Amino acid sequence: MQIDVEHVARLARLGLSDEEKKLFGEQLAAILTYADNLKKLNTDGVPPTTHAIPLKNVYRADKAAPSPDLPAIMAGAPDKADRMFRVPRIIE
Amino acid sequence: MTAHELAARLAGRKLSSAELTRSFFERIKKLEERVKAFVTLDETGALAQAAEADRRLKSKEHVTPLTGIPIAVKDNMCTKGLRTTCSSKILTDYHPPYDATVVARLKAAGAVIIGKTNLDEFAMGSSTENSAFQITHNPWNLAAVPGGSSGGSAAAVAAGEAVIALGSDTGGSIRQPAAFCGVVGLKPTYGRVSRYGLVAFASSLDQIGPITRDVTDCALLLNLLAGHDPLDTTSVEAPVPDYRRVLAGGIKKLKVGLISDLMGNGIDREVKAAVKKAADLFARLGAEVIEVSLPTLEYAVATYYLIAPAEASSNLARYDGVKFGYRNKEAKDLISMYYSTRREGFGAEVKRRIMLGTYALSAGYYDAYYLKALKVRTLIKRDFDRAFDRCDALLSPAAPTVAFKTGEKTDDPLSMYLSDIATIPVNLAGLPALSLPCGFSRGLPIGLQIIGRAFDEETILRAAFTYEQNTEWHKAQANV
Amino acid sequence: MANMKHETVIGLEVHAQLLTESKMFCSCPNKFGAPPNTNICPVCTGQPGSLPVTNKKAVELAIKTALALNCRIEPSSVFARKHYFYPDLPKDYQISQYEQPLATGGWLEIEIDGQVKKIGITRVHLEEDAGKLVHVGAARIMGAEESLVDFNRTGTPLMEIVSEPDLRSPREAAAYTETLANLLRYLGVCDAKMEEGSLRCDANLSLRPAGETKFGTKTEVKNMNSFRAIEKALAAEEKRHAEVLAEGGQVVQETRFFDDVTETTSGMRGKEFAHDYRYFPEPDLVPLEPPAKWTEEIKNGIGELPRTVIARYMKEYELSREWADFLVYHELTGCLEGALKIYKTKPFNYARWLIVELPSFIAELNKEAAEKSNINKAKSELPHPWVIEDAAEKAAEDNYKKNIEVSGKSLPKLNLTPAKLAEIEKLIDGGTLSYKIAKTVLFAAIKTGKELAAIIAQQGLTQISDEGELLKVAREVVKNNPRQAEQYKGGKEAVMMFFVGQMMKATKGRANPELAAKMLKQALS
Numbered sequence A: 001m002q003i004d005v006e007h008v009a010r011l012a013r014l015g016l017s018d019e020e021k022k023l024f025g026e027q028l029a030a031i032l033t034y035a036d037n038l039k040k041l042n043t044d045g046v047p048p049t050t051h052a053i054p055l056k057n058v059y060r061a062d063k064a065a066p067s068p069d070l071p072a073i074m075a076g077a078p079d080k081a082d083r084m085f086r087v088p089r090i091i092e
Numbered sequence B: 001m002t003a004h005e006l007a008a009r010l011a012g013r014k015l016s017s018a019e020l021t022r023s024f025f026e027r028i029k030k031l032e033e034r035v036k037a038f039v040t041l042d043e044t045g046a047l048a049q050a051a052e053a054d055r056r057l058k059s060k061e062h063v064t065p066l067t068g069i070p071i072a073v074k075d076n077m078c079t080k081g082l083r084t085t086c087s088s089k090i091l092t093d094y095h096p097p098y099d100a101t102v103v104a105r106l107k108a109a110g111a112v113i114i115g116k117t118n119l120d121e122f123a124m125g126s127s128t129e130n131s132a133f134q135i136t137h138n139p140w141n142l143a144a145v146p147g148g149s150s151g152g153s154a155a156a157v158a159a160g161e162a163v164i165a166l167g168s169d170t171g172g173s174i175r176q177p178a179a180f181c182g183v184v185g186l187k188p189t190y191g192r193v194s195r196y197g198l199v200a201f202a203s204s205l206d207q208i209g210p211i212t213r214d215v216t217d218c219a220l221l222l223n224l225l226a227g228h229d230p231l232d233t234t235s236v237e238a239p240v241p242d243y244r245r246v247l248a249g250g251i252k253k254l255k256v257g258l259i260s261d262l263m264g265n266g267i268d269r270e271v272k273a274a275v276k277k278a279a280d281l282f283a284r285l286g287a288e289v290i291e292v293s294l295p296t297l298e299y300a301v302a303t304y305y306l307i308a309p310a311e312a313s314s315n316l317a318r319y320d321g322v323k324f325g326y327r328n329k330e331a332k333d334l335i336s337m338y339y340s341t342r343r344e345g346f347g348a349e350v351k352r353r354i355m356l357g358t359y360a361l362s363a364g365y366y367d368a369y370y371l372k373a374l375k376v377r378t379l380i381k382r383d384f385d386r387a388f389d390r391c392d393a394l395l396s397p398a399a400p401t402v403a404f405k406t407g408e409k410t411d412d413p414l415s416m417y418l419s420d421i422a423t424i425p426v427n428l429a430g431l432p433a434l435s436l437p438c439g440f441s442r443g444l445p446i447g448l449q450i451i452g453r454a455f456d457e458e459t460i461l462r463a464a465f466t467y468e469q470n471t472e473w474h475k476a477q478a479n480v
Numbered sequence C: 001m002a003n004m005k006h007e008t009v010i011g012l013e014v015h016a017q018l019l020t021e022s023k024m025f026c027s028c029p030n031k032f033g034a035p036p037n038t039n040i041c042p043v044c045t046g047q048p049g050s051l052p053v054t055n056k057k058a059v060e061l062a063i064k065t066a067l068a069l070n071c072r073i074e075p076s077s078v079f080a081r082k083h084y085f086y087p088d089l090p091k092d093y094q095i096s097q098y099e100q101p102l103a104t105g106g107w108l109e110i111e112i113d114g115q116v117k118k119i120g121i122t123r124v125h126l127e128e129d130a131g132k133l134v135h136v137g138a139a140r141i142m143g144a145e146e147s148l149v150d151f152n153r154t155g156t157p158l159m160e161i162v163s164e165p166d167l168r169s170p171r172e173a174a175a176y177t178e179t180l181a182n183l184l185r186y187l188g189v190c191d192a193k194m195e196e197g198s199l200r201c202d203a204n205l206s207l208r209p210a211g212e213t214k215f216g217t218k219t220e221v222k223n224m225n226s227f228r229a230i231e232k233a234l235a236a237e238e239k240r241h242a243e244v245l246a247e248g249g250q251v252v253q254e255t256r257f258f259d260d261v262t263e264t265t266s267g268m269r270g271k272e273f274a275h276d277y278r279y280f281p282e283p284d285l286v287p288l289e290p291p292a293k294w295t296e297e298i299k300n301g302i303g304e305l306p307r308t309v310i311a312r313y314m315k316e317y318e319l320s321r322e323w324a325d326f327l328v329y330h331e332l333t334g335c336l337e338g339a340l341k342i343y344k345t346k347p348f349n350y351a352r353w354l355i356v357e358l359p360s361f362i363a364e365l366n367k368e369a370a371e372k373s374n375i376n377k378a379k380s381e382l383p384h385p386w387v388i389e390d391a392a393e394k395a396a397e398d399n400y401k402k403n404i405e406v407s408g409k410s411l412p413k414l415n416l417t418p419a420k421l422a423e424i425e426k427l428i429d430g431g432t433l434s435y436k437i438a439k440t441v442l443f444a445a446i447k448t449g450k451e452l453a454a455i456i457a458q459q460g461l462t463q464i465s466d467e468g469e470l471l472k473v474a475r476e477v478v479k480n481n482p483r484q485a486e487q488y489k490g491g492k493e494a495v496m497m498f499f500v501g502q503m504m505k506a507t508k509g510r511a512n513p514e515l516a517a518k519m520l521k522q523a524l525s
């Protein structure tokens, strides 16, 4: 099994060293080969289970309430200016 | 001492919560160097909570069974103002702006939060070796792992560093460490306990639950945790019984199924023997014990290791250095900030699972891996449904072996993953299950898993309580 | 390929912010224009452990829209996570609907040159909005040194309406968007202000040889901030496609941004990242399965749709197309119908108040307010809709549109109730007030919030219909204007207008005009 480790890492915005790329490539291949066991099971017509306990129509009422946690949220910003979260330039 | 024993002494004013809390911190100071169960200790906060608890106990107002009881909280549950790291570098200095619902409930009940316990980073692991800060050791044998990912909580309770603790369980992270550390651990039905404020690993599998010294404490803590929370859409509005009151009553006529698929190859001989003996005791106590087979269980680990990493890769996207947590400050542009922050902030196992999950969801592979896994999940759930047509509860080992040696499985992720074979299927089906001590092998505890129907924690607690009252295992103490 | 006749194919994706009190998945206020990062909480900043809970009102508004667009409400719809990393997206995924949207398969009728055309609606779904970026060191993202993120907008309920590729010209695209915007406003689900971004539009455009059924290569056009911009952007893109094809070239499938100043579109510099959104069902939320009873209730709440109402007003009420449109799209139908229920008179009379008189009154009020304080101050103090504009320079209707574009809320603010409107017409018909006086009375009542009767009593404004009293005034007027009296007697009947004017002046407008003329004739004879 061949996995395009660099492509996957790029999708996940995950920086990897060359060693990690090699190691993960091998380990992922092993895990996915194991996962291929699932192909042995016939799942034709079987619906997927996304929630083990099925619920539906859970809503909240449309009531606005300002958050008391605001100062703590801003305090946690790694970098900020003018009450905003600062990020380095977006276009390289 | 257990919470229910201590509660009586606190209520009788024979002991103050402040004294109790101080004694725990003294013990922690003595043992922690060896056990390393805690990531963060909060002595000041705990003593303030203890003083408040003492006021409540004195005035006899708002006294609950947990008022004044020292409790440890796994460090993946948000505590307002008290740092919550998930044992990850990326959240080293994260101070949540809010309390998790379970934490708010603990505080309202007057429990004393002594600190935050170590875990496998973001709860990904089965040994608490994947922590960015420290390796936690098994109080029964310091060279062995405490299990994981709630290894810190289980070790703290086993070592007497906390009376009770909160853990979280995605694929066995409460039950397997409880088994390894010889304590009681319960994973409630999915939706029974609010996940609000539990840092998400795999949202459709995560549940918070108690880790305690005995079944009574487990019931007491579950009483506090269980119940609907409007902040968690997946939490269920089902009636919550008083679990402590339902413990007695015995197991006469209870139909118990021993899962044969988890009593075969790959399961340690002594573990099997202990579980078989436990099943025999159930029979002697009046239960009707039969063998059941759930043929799709052999696919559970593969299913889990597609679903959980897929959800994790999504849940962990937000750690990007913009809003909170660690950021690489040298990066000159956004993309390199993302890459470097996440490269430096996450450990190897987390990266591995992000990679695996991203792959399983990516274009061209979704149907073959993720969707396929969701369908197999349905088959596993159906297997359980069929078993529960015949049984009221199911028995199995909580783990295939007793605690393994530190470092033994770190290089082989797949073998580590397979050590969750007994617990993972339960999360996939959303069912409640607990682990309690049922023997020893080479000086290390063996855990018995009891699985129940959805929202029937009552039955498994009663079965566990009955078993516990007729055995001595829970009285054994780790000698650290 | 050169000179080949081409057909343009356009499909639109419209994003509409829903008029809810709180955000889509948290309780933060859903408000435009607050200081940065003041309407944020753990949920909408994606704090670890936080969880979304769906706003029921948002679902209701989307269902309402979908029904008005003749869509089928899906028995089960599901939220999914759409993944892409961007600083304005706190979780680095957007909660949206993907494989199972809220509603599918509807249509919207638009009118072009008097021709009605049905445009297919592929789907209506719900999602959350992203935050806002401020770029530092440059006007735009290109060349910016750094960027700042404001999460106030993050989590605003957003409804996406996707059309079929049924539009055949930029003009049709603009007409479709405008018709849709009017409908959304009429339904009260969105204020549809393209300039403020509460309504946003992306277009997919392609060309194909006339008669061809397969689609050509499409480009996606973004950054169109007005109905006019839509038409201009798509015309520019249409032209560009035609030129590429005329030269025998191939259109590259890409996203292009419209520049309002140069009126051209341009692609992103550098290579575009191939998107792989890795959608999967949102495990933190559960399926929406709107019970039939609820959908029915929402449907009943919609009542007549704009096109039906307009047609009825033209036919039954004998109003012009323009007036009918105006009443419908400014949400004035409730007031009109309410007044008609209370007092039956010609609908035209009520419409005239709403369409002609009210705007000039609003303009007057705005002018007063502007004079009272400096403009900026007035702007910040006066509640919407009292936006200060130089009223004199604008046509009344234009001003009206600007001032009370948003929702029925503007009428209560004006203290104008159907009851008041009905009462004023009754007073005119009964001869108590002249139209002119009625105007003064109604405006005073609106301005002060007082009852009509109170204003009339207070200012002594009832119409004078007493013949004796009027004759006395008429004699006085004739006496004071002997020259004009001579002229009249000499046969110059037009002078009568002058005398009536003098009568009005003498009675401060209170004289019954018909009786005044009659009494003048008597006095002059």
Ligand SMILES: [Zn+2]
Pocket (backbone or CB within 6 Å): C023, C026, C027, C028, C039, C040, C041, C042, C043, C044, C045, C155
């Ligand atoms: Zn919020």
